[in-house]
Amino acid sequence: MQNLVMQDVVMRDLVNPQQDWAAAWTAAPQSPSTGFTPNWSQQGFSHQSVRQIVRVTHAGDEIRVRLSNAYGTAPLRITGATVARGAGGAAVEPGTVGRLTFGGARSAEIPAYGRIASDAVRLPLGRGEPVAVTLYFAGTTGPATFHAQGFTDSYRAEGDRLDAVSGDAFTERTESWYYLAGVDVAGGAPGPGAVVLFGDSVTDGFGSTPGADRRWSDALAERVEGPVLNAGIGGNLVLNDSSWYGERGTARFARDVLDQPGVATAVVLQGLNDIGFSEAHAQGHDRPTFHPAPVVSARELIAGHRELIRQARARGVRVVGATLLPLKGSDHWGPHAARVSDEVNDWIRTSGEYDAYVDFDKALAAKSDPDRLASEYDSGDALHPNDAGYARMARELARVL
Incomplete structure (x- = not known):
């Protein structure tokens, strides 16, 4: 129907x-x-x-x-x-x-x-x-x-x-x-196709000023010519469905990104929840928001990213990978998350499987500790950027579009 x-x-x-x-x-x-x-x-x-x-x-x-x-x-x-x-x-x-x-x-x-x-x-x-x-x-x-x-x-x-x-x-x-x-x-003037940002709460805009349109999609729309669309869902996972946070990324990607009229480029920033929920659960943060919380390997998460790339290529959409942001000090941080985020980020940078990549991990990291968000970009939870952090992300992405 x-x-x-x-x-x-x-x-x-x-x-x-x-x-x-x-x-x-x-x-x-x-x-x-x-x-x-x-x-x-x-x-x-x-x-x-x-x-x-x-x-x-x-x-x-x-x-x-x-x-x-x-x-x-x-x-x-x-x-x-x-x-x-x-x-x-x-x-x-x-x-x-x-x-x-x-x-x-x-x-x-x-x-x-x-x-x-x-x-x-x-x-x-x-x-x-x-x-x-x-x-x-x-x-x-x-x-x-x-x-x-x-x-x-x-x-x-x-x-x-x-x-x-x-x-x-x-x-x-x-x-x-x-x-x-x-x-x-x-009926508007012709221009480049839409850029669709796909991800979790960072893409959704958590940590930005409510009512002020300060998400990184808003900041990007001020820097590029074509439409910018936000397909983030806070808490979303690449590999698993969630009753709170929507269908898994690999299942909703076609509907939320590829079916958008005029889409030309998809930007994928996702995976922190896949590796972070299990860390939060292990630390005693047993809230319903942190379920499901399986321990996800880098190999499994990379396979999820490859599925997103496959779907985009099948529809003729350019796909840009974004490295996962630093997360040390957050409730998503732990030995497993630290190792997997490094492995996934190295793959995004070096594999050549994405058409291009943007390195948010390095751009937003503290100079004194590359595993931690810089204080000037931290909304306060060591996980989500503030308005300045989202503006920096937009500047970085605009360079590779």
């Missing part, structure tokens, strides 16, 4: 040969879970409107929205949806609200485990402009497919607020995104 839904979307695009969609924003879907901060994924929505604000990384004259029910066990009924330019908080610019349709209809039903794209609506947007996507659910959704760590506010209001310009009715907020998997644009 999922393939049928997407086939219908593609067929509608072919009716208008002028439509050449480019992904301008994305978030990787996750199954409903508790998360690190309060969210609405497990309770879902009923007779409520949800307004979500995202920044597009490509200009265009028309827009469409991609919605995902990837982890829904029943059909999802979207009563209505609108887009508008954001005006700060939950407010939108007057005169910019446009009604979204799906195959010409104002409402849509997404089958269990399915996804859908809206029809095109005219909304001229510049690169970096905020877009407000508002969804209204007249019925009860049940648990919601979402992206846990958005690090920016989403808003909820009672009743149908699709056309509301003021944000006053949207009195509730969380830092997650719901059902929203992508925003595409058309």
Whole structure:
């Protein structure tokens, strides 16, 4: 059924040969879970409107929205949806609200485990402009497919607020995104294809300033010409599925990276959780977030990276490997993690299997101790960069793109 839904979307695009969609924003879907901060994924929505604000990384004259029910066990009924330019908080610019349709209809039903794209609506947007996507659910959704760590506010209001310009009715907020998997644009100036950043919490932006768009994907978008898309999931693993942190990287790579309209380059930064969860568990950090926690060898992790390379090459996508960041002093650090991270990083640098590589390990390391994040780049947990660290990562990657 999922393939049928997407086939219908593609067929509608072919009716208008002028439509050449480019992904301008994305978030990787996750199954409903508790998360690190309060969210609405497990309770879902009923007779409520949800307004979500995202920044597009490509200009265009028309827009469409991609919605995902990837982890829904029943059909999802979207009563209505609108887009508008954001005006700060939950407010939108007057005169910019446009009604979204799906195959010409104002409402849509997404089958269990399915996804859908809206029809095109005219909304001229510049690169970096905020877009407000508002969804209204007249019925009860049940648990919601979402992206846990958005690090920016989403808003909820009672009743149908699709056309509301003021944000006053949207009195509730969380830092997650719901059902929203992508925003595409058309009609802009041609340019290079999209760069998709694939990884875990470092790519997701943990440690950056919430609400300030300071992830390394944001910093990179200020340095390169084409779209930059963030396909990170905090806690994600290359080799194992997690009830908290999404499907394993090798399983979700095609959906979250290769299926993005206009993707040209994938950047892989992943593996710290595969080698770090077992260390955290051994140190007595027996939290549900650190499961599954098998002891993973360098050989196994490299095999996972090779599978990602294979998938990218099969789709004609350039793939860049990123060395794992220093992690000494964090709850992921220990003798095994230290050894495996060194072995994996040496392979990324020297094997030539990636089309190119970027060396975050060396760029962000402390001068006095190469196994530790430099203090000026450390968000405070010895594992995740701060805003300055993410900006440095963007500078390093821009040199090899």
